[in-house]
Amino acid sequence: MRVLTAVALTVLVFWPTVGLPAAPARTMADVLAAAKADDWRELDPNNTLYLEFAAGRVVIELSPDFAPRHVDNIRILVRAHFFDGLAINRVQDNYVVQWGDADGRRSVGTAKKTLPGEFTRPAAGLPLVVLPDPDTYAPQTGFVRGFPAARDSATGTAWAVHCYGVVGVGRDNAADSGGGTELYVVSGHAPRHLDRNITVVGRVVAGMELLAALPRGSAAMGFYEKPEQRVPISRIRVAADVPEAERSKLQLLRTDTPTFMDLIESRRNRREEWFKVPAGRIEVCNVPLPVRTKPEPKKQE
């Protein structure tokens, strides 16, 4: 795992204030076209879930960096078929889509029903690639192995931030009342007030548009009023348990590379002809995290 040095970050920090970047101005398309094969990574099938429902497959990358106990527990639930035949029961516009055991009736088997919250973690040991621009909610923001994150040096803590597509663990009022039997994904403008208040366990890397287009629930907080409005989940599986031929062949751009730094700069100052005034800044939840289908190996001619 390469981690950007302080020197590289300083260059990024000072580019926009001292004038034009040293490198030629490039669009994100330019940056991605120039990316090397090893700028891309594959998902760890043990840290990947497939949620399958009538509309298709949603691919979720789990984040053991931020919630190791919850990730373990969710893996146990998934492997015990806990979610199979349950449903999406809440779709609140500009907020979240939520699924799982809404009625709390299903046995968790050998998993834990609840766990202490994993809302923050020590910042030490976590390689945060830091964004250069101010954030409303956190002293520092950036990316940890593909996940949007924040850090507060004063308290020595770090946490995953609630951007579009981020998956968390529903809970009741008590901090230790969630365990993974109900999960939600952010489907609107980043609700950053949830940061440090709830456990983040992952991020949707494909299929988010299938969840985001579901009809909104009309009861309070976007719950579906009638049980028959709920959207059934066929099953959730750990990718490692799926035959290789049936796995989603995805690659994600690594966030700990110079290519990703170039991508950030290409989005802070848009070079496409359409843009008239570059923002000169970027907020963590506006940084694209590119995903592509794994290229086929080139045929020998």
Next chain:
Amino acid sequence: MRVLTAVALTVLVFWPTVGLPAAPARTMADVLAAAKADDWRELDPNNTLYLEFAAGRVVIELSPDFAPRHVDNIRILVRAHFFDGLAINRVQDNYVVQWGDADGRRSVGTAKKTLPGEFTRPAAGLPLVVLPDPDTYAPQTGFVRGFPAARDSATGTAWAVHCYGVVGVGRDNAADSGGGTELYVVSGHAPRHLDRNITVVGRVVAGMELLAALPRGSAAMGFYEKPEQRVPISRIRVAADVPEAERSKLQLLRTDTPTFMDLIESRRNRREEWFKVPAGRIEVCNVPLPVRTKPEPKKQE
């Protein structure tokens, strides 16, 4: 129109840094329950559009403060039935929903086909209620008569910001290539890099969930691939042209009131039992802008 004084804003700015607020801690529900009748306003029917399609009615408040020429032009287009029978032709996940004359074939009649961009305006004369927290993209953010906005004192300019539900005017690469024949609404995380690059003409105040739940387009930029996938628009009307009995009876919380200041504070530091760590900050696009159905007059018993 009441405008908050500098004194009132200073109190808001310094509350969170000197300790607990002087007023009792209240949730947004508390604040709204205590709102007075004149904390609410009604829409100006001349500045209100109804977009009607199979799923229902979308209510848009126009923003002549920010784009007077485009607002006038769109009103002319609407009154000439320009949009009736056209379609929603682009739904890009976590970005925008767009409608209008995608093929540029319909006559604009007495309206202008294109206008110079109204991307920013002079800050002078615009009553901005300023938020106390830092923003990634702008020196100051806040609200102008119900619209999220930003200001840069260094340049003396102000502009409407792209939050969820904000409506803008599609254009080609040239700054003066839009006129209102194609409109979009932000349907995902605030794309703030669009600020100062495009003309904002309004904001959806009801029915946003109907647009946000449309199936995503699978062509580039979320366009529907086939014409038959487009979602027909029955008609768009200016509310003033709709018989009073058929108008949406809505009221919006005024943003130039002490009640709205209280609402902001209730969201910066959430007091609901569920929250364990109040954010202590709020970003402009996370401030709720309450809309309610106009209460029925109380009957005389």
